[in-house]
Amino acid sequence: MIPYGRQDITEADIKEVEGVLRSSYITQGPAIEAFEKKVAEHCSVESAVVVNSATSALHLCCLALGVEEGDIVWTSPNSFVASANAARYCGAAVDFVDIDVHTGNICVDVLATKLADSEKTGKLPKLLIVVHFAGQSCDMQAIKKLADRYRFKIIEDAAHAIGGSYQNKPIGSCKYSDATCFSFHPVKIITTGEGGAITSQNSDIIEKVSMLRTHGITRDVNSMHYSPDGRWYYEQHDLGYNYRMTDIQAALGLSQMDRLANYVTIRHALLERYRDTFKNYPLDILRQESYGRPSWHLCVVKLQLEHFKYSKAEICERLYEAGIGVNVHYIPIYLQPYYRNIGFQQGHCPEAEKYYQQALTLPLHPLLTQDEEDFIAAEVKKLLR
Numbered sequence: 001m002i003p004y005g006r007q008d009i010t011e012a013d014i015k016e017v018e019g020v021l022r023s024s025y026i027t028q029g030p031a032i033e034a035f036e037k038k039v040a041e042h043c044s045v046e047s048a049v050v051v052n053s054a055t056s057a058l059h060l061c062c063l064a065l066g067v068e069e070g071d072i073v074w075t076s077p078n079s080f081v082a083s084a085n086a087a088r089y090c091g092a093a094v095d096f097v098d099i100d101v102h103t104g105n106i107c108v109d110v111l112a113t114k115l116a117d118s119e120k121t122g123k124l125p126k127l128l129i130v131v132h133f134a135g136q137s138c139d140m141q142a143i144k145k146l147a148d149r150y151r152f153k154i155i156e157d158a159a160h161a162i163g164g165s166y167q168n169k170p171i172g173s174c175k176y177s178d179a180t181c182f183s184f185h186p187v188k189i190i191t192t193g194e195g196g197a198i199t200s201q202n203s204d205i206i207e208k209v210s211m212l213r214t215h216g217i218t219r220d221v222n223s224m225h226y227s228p229d230g231r232w233y234y235e236q237h238d239l240g241y242n243y244r245m246t247d248i249q250a251a252l253g254l255s256q257m258d259r260l261a262n263y264v265t266i267r268h269a270l271l272e273r274y275r276d277t278f279k280n281y282p283l284d285i286l287r288q289e290s291y292g293r294p295s296w297h298l299c300v301v302k303l304q305l306e307h308f309k310y311s312k313a314e315i316c317e318r319l320y321e322a323g324i325g326v327n328v329h330y331i332p333i334y335l336q337p338y339y340r341n342i343g344f345q346q347g348h349c350p351e352a353e354k355y356y357q358q359a360l361t362l363p364l365h366p367l368l369t370q371d372e373e374d375f376i377a378a379e380v381k382k383l384l385r
């Protein structure tokens with residue numbers, strides 16, 4: 001089976017991980033700090049905080065921005081459920097901003113209209129979690145303008161997007177947002193097995209998420225509320241979690257960072273080949289906006305189904321039988337039973353639903369060969385009328 005995405009682990013990665021396993025610290029040791037420094041440098045920010053997943057990263061950022069019961073958080077329906085769940089963990093109400101079907105990202109015009117309407121009803125969001133779908137940045141400058149006008153915070157869910165850029169700045173630089181969250185799950189751009197990271201230009205946010213990832217505990221003598229009665233002393237200031245990454249994972253991430261630029265180059269080359277192959281065929285690859293360079297985490301094609309012999313489900317079955325692990329990103333989040341149970345209904349975001357009918361994710365990862373790509377394209381073309 002050719003998977004839609006997968007990790008690439010080299011001998012160098014294995015050696016780095018082995019080094020940690022043979023050392024004194026397998027968690028909270030020097031690899032964590034080194035990995036954080038590397039991520040921060042890549043994003044041109046002062047500091048990054050690594051955690052055990054992007055889901056945890058999103059949760060901690062919501063907490064650091066003070067999201068709580070009674071607040072409203074908006075996000076994209078075209079995302080993994082974690083983008084919305086993070087706000088729910090904090091007790092906030094969520095709502096979804098419809099997308100532009102050509103990019104899969106939230107539509108800025110829809111956002112502007114929804115904000116104007118919500119201002120009238122007194123239901124403005126406290127926070128917008130934007131999702132850089134398939135690794136392509138949303139139009140952050142335009143969104144920030146709206147954030148200033150309507151006074152909401154912005155978190156970038158960049159689970160797909162490390163290695164991408166917007167206006168010639170790396171995604172994660174947070175020029176137009178309060179914080180950015182990355183994922184290092186094996187299907188994403190680089191991996192730590194499981195893992196995530198937070199970047200921010202706001203030192204209060206960095207401090208807060210660092211503390212919350214380890215139970216809300218501090219060992220910083222300068223911030224103690226009481227005077228320490230010995231060197232064992234620590235204080236818990238807040239109700240935090242154990243969201244820590246291990247040094248074993250950080251060593252893998254650190255080693256993978258060396259190949260980040262190369263991975264993105266390979267992904268672009270493979271995606272452009274797909275674009276060429278399907279140029280005169282009734283399927284449309286996501287549009288690339290001129291304002292940035294995506295990391296191209298996913299190759300999503302929108303099928304013009306009237307030109308195919310089969311339904312999307314059948315197309316998916318046939319490709320699977322041919323050994324091609326296609327997938328779909330994403331089922332609109334609010335159509336999940338959990339979200340229907342809290343009041344969402346079919347039709348809430350018509351564009352996201354239309355997109356979902358057509359979208360199919362073809363394999364795209366750094367180990368995919370051109371021969372495999374040609375095979376995939378040929379198998380897809382066989383299904384046309």
Ligand SMILES: *Cc1c(COP(=O)(O)O)cnc(C)c1O
Pocket residue numbers: 052053054055056079080082083131157159160182183184185194195196
């Ligand atoms: C994968 C993913 C997440 C969650 O990442 P984990 O590291 O698995 O917790 C969040 N948002 C999006 C858009 C994702 O694709």
